[in-house]
Amino acid sequence: MAGQPSRIKPPLGPDNAWWWEMAAEDKLGIQRCRGCKTLRHPPQPMCGECRSLEWDAVEASGRGTICSFTVLTHPQFPGYDYPLVIVLVDLEEGTRVTSQLVQCDPQEVDFGLPVEMVIHTDPDGFKLPVFRLTGATA
Amino acid sequence: MTFSLKDQAAIAGIGVTPFSKSSGVSELSLAAQCVVAACDDAGISPGDIDGLVSYTLDHNEEVDVARAVGARDLTFFSRVHYGGGAAVGTILQAVMAVASGQAENVVCYRAMNGRSGKRMGQGVSGQIITSSYIHYSWYMAYGMLVPGSWIAMIANKYMHEYGVTREDLGRVAISQRNYAQQNPRAYGYGKPLDMETYLASDPIASPLCLYDFCQETDGGCAILVTSADRARSLQRKPAIIRGVSQASTRGQEEMTSFYREELTSLPEMQLAGERAYAMAGLGPDDIDAACLYDAFTSEVIMQLESFGFCGPGEGKDMVRDGALDRDGRLPNNTHGGLISEAYIHGMNNIAEGVRLVRGESTGQPDKAVEHVLVSSGVGVPTGALILGRD
Numbered sequence: 001m002a003g004q005p006s007r008i009k010p011p012l013g014p015d016n017a018w019w020w021e022m023a024a025e026d027k028l029g030i031q032r033c034r035g036c037k038t039l040r041h042p043p044q045p046m047c048g049e050c051r052s053l054e055w056d057a058v059e060a061s062g063r064g065t066i067c068s069f070t071v072l073t074h075p076q077f078p079g080y081d082y083p084l085v086i087v088l089v090d091l092e093e094g095t096r097v098t099s100q101l102v103q104c105d106p107q108e109v110d111f112g113l114p115v116e117m118v119i120h121t122d123p124d125g126f127k128l129p130v131f132r133l134t135g136a137t138a
Numbered sequence: 139m140t141f142s143l144k145d146q147a148a149i150a151g152i153g154v155t156p157f158s159k160s161s162g163v164s165e166l167s168l169a170a171q172c173v174v175a176a177c178d179d180a181g182i183s184p185g186d187i188d189g190l191v192s193y194t195l196d197h198n199e200e201v202d203v204a205r206a207v208g209a210r211d212l213t214f215f216s217r218v219h220y221g222g223g224a225a226v227g228t229i230l231q232a233v234m235a236v237a238s239g240q241a242e243n244v245v246c247y248r249a250m251n252g253r254s255g256k257r258m259g260q261g262v263s264g265q266i267i268t269s270s271y272i273h274y275s276w277y278m279a280y281g282m283l284v285p286g287s288w289i290a291m292i293a294n295k296y297m298h299e300y301g302v303t304r305e306d307l308g309r310v311a312i313s314q315r316n317y318a319q320q321n322p323r324a325y326g327y328g329k330p331l332d333m334e335t336y337l338a339s340d341p342i343a344s345p346l347c348l349y350d351f352c353q354e355t356d357g358g359c360a361i362l363v364t365s366a367d368r369a370r371s372l373q374r375k376p377a378i379i380r381g382v383s384q385a386s387t388r389g390q391e392e393m394t395s396f397y398r399e400e401l402t403s404l405p406e407m408q409l410a411g412e413r414a415y416a417m418a419g420l421g422p423d424d425i426d427a428a429c430l431y432d433a434f435t436s437e438v439i440m441q442l443e444s445f446g447f448c449g450p451g452e453g454k455d456m457v458r459d460g461a462l463d464r465d466g467r468l469p470n471n472t473h474g475g476l477i478s479e480a481y482i483h484g485m486n487n488i489a490e491g492v493r494l495v496r497g498e499s500t501g502q503p504d505k506a507v508e509h510v511l512v513s514s515g516v517g518v519p520t521g522a523l524i525l526g527r528d
């Protein structure tokens with residue numbers, strides 16, 4: 001869909017590209033230190049607990065609860081849908097991730113609600129993990 | 139070989155340009171004007187300036203400002219990062235330079251066409267690079283592109299946890315707009331705000347609405363720092379720097395420290411306060427007035443707790459008691475603040491701190507003001523400044 005405005009794509013560097021590559025495979029990744037097994041997000045090149053540079057990634061279950069949220073109405077940028085519900089999700093693995101809540105009336109979003117990850121695909125094929133209220137259906 | 143910076147230096151002059159939405163001049167012109175105004179206020183020649191400090195976000199190079207104002211040889215120049223988090227940090231740089239003999243007359247400045255030029259409120263885009271680019275990309279991809287969106291996430295959690303209401307935020311906005319009615323420099327001068335209008339304002343990033351946001355301003359503000367002894371020999375009453383600090387804490391991010399266990403406090407601001415209090419040998423009870431950084435109303439309430447004026451969750455109670463008003467416990471942002479005077483990235487809040495110590499604010503409380511607390515940006519690495527009457 002050339003010419004259609006799209007969301008701002010993340011730059012892909014050594015510290016973060018793998019996360020987006022997992023997203024492109026419909027997975028929500030969490031970085032794990034190989035030294036002390038601490039899970040961390042957002043990804044970093046070094047473990048702040050044991051200073052190891054070695055890490056791998058686990059696939060999150062996608063289940064979590066809403067820690068906080070905001071509904072964005074202004075300003076509106078091309079490539080995003082408004083009102084835009086942004087959520088902080090406490091994943092059941094223990095890390096927290098910033099994402100979007102979809103398939104939800106902005107009036108219904110609330111603290112502590114259970115959510116589940118779904119993959120959103122833009123018209124240009126770009127994929128990113130988003131969330132919906134558990135049990136919600138498209 | 140350490141020594142305390144307490145009482146070593148003072149603010150001897152402050153200078154501001156007019157504040158507007160379209161200055162019609164370059165940012166360098168604004169910088170030169172406010173720097174000269176600060177020298178005029180102190181009664182020194184701009185030719186005596188030997189140190190300049192600004193923000194990394196400022197577009198005016200120190201050497202360009204030095205040539206523009208006819209400064210002498212510079213022996214100290216420095217920048218502080220993290221947006222409005224730099225405000226008080228510039229003063230710390232200047233105090234260290236003065237106390238260690240690197241420079242005698244250091245001017246800290248921030249000059250910006252913040253409305254007609256590059257607007258802070260426009261946030262981030264794909265133009266930035268490096269670790270900061272990677273950091274912001276976690277938010278850009280999802281549409282969190284502007285400061286309001288990042289701050290709202292914390293504000294919402296904080297308000298939910300402690301039962302802070304939209305009316306409480308409104309009380310902050312209205313208190314500061316009331317102060318602006320006495321301040322002809324202020325954007326809000328002649329534009330009073332009532333609760334009904336506040337509550338009816340457009341949503342931006344829930345729970346924040348239009349009047350919870352600061353201004354976007356064209357203007358400049360400069361602060362002249364020199365030794366306390368030299369300041370006493372100049373024409374204005376010195377504002378003695380009792381305590382000054384910078385602080386960043388574990389889990390700190392730029393604007394989005396979302397991954398800390400607890401999201402309902404500002405640990406970096408608490409650390410900044412503890413260090414400034416310790417240097418000054420003072421505590422919250424000694425602070426008579428404040429200029430708490432106010433890019434957003436919610437930040438003011440949270441800082442009341444960070445600086446120990448009340449316990450966790452009690453900031454709203456202070457606001458409901460009218461603590462921030464002219465006759466209250468802690469008159470705050472008596473010029474109108476970033477919300478109702480101008481957004482010069484916190485530099486104008488430092489200038490107001492000086493006016494309060496001098497007894498010259500347009501919103502001067504009736505009570506004696508011995509000590510004023512000023513803070514840097516919220517949600518970023520920050521700092522705190524305690525100014526005292528000589």
Ligand SMILES: [Zn+2]
Nearest residue numbers: 033036047050
């Ligand atoms: Zn580790």
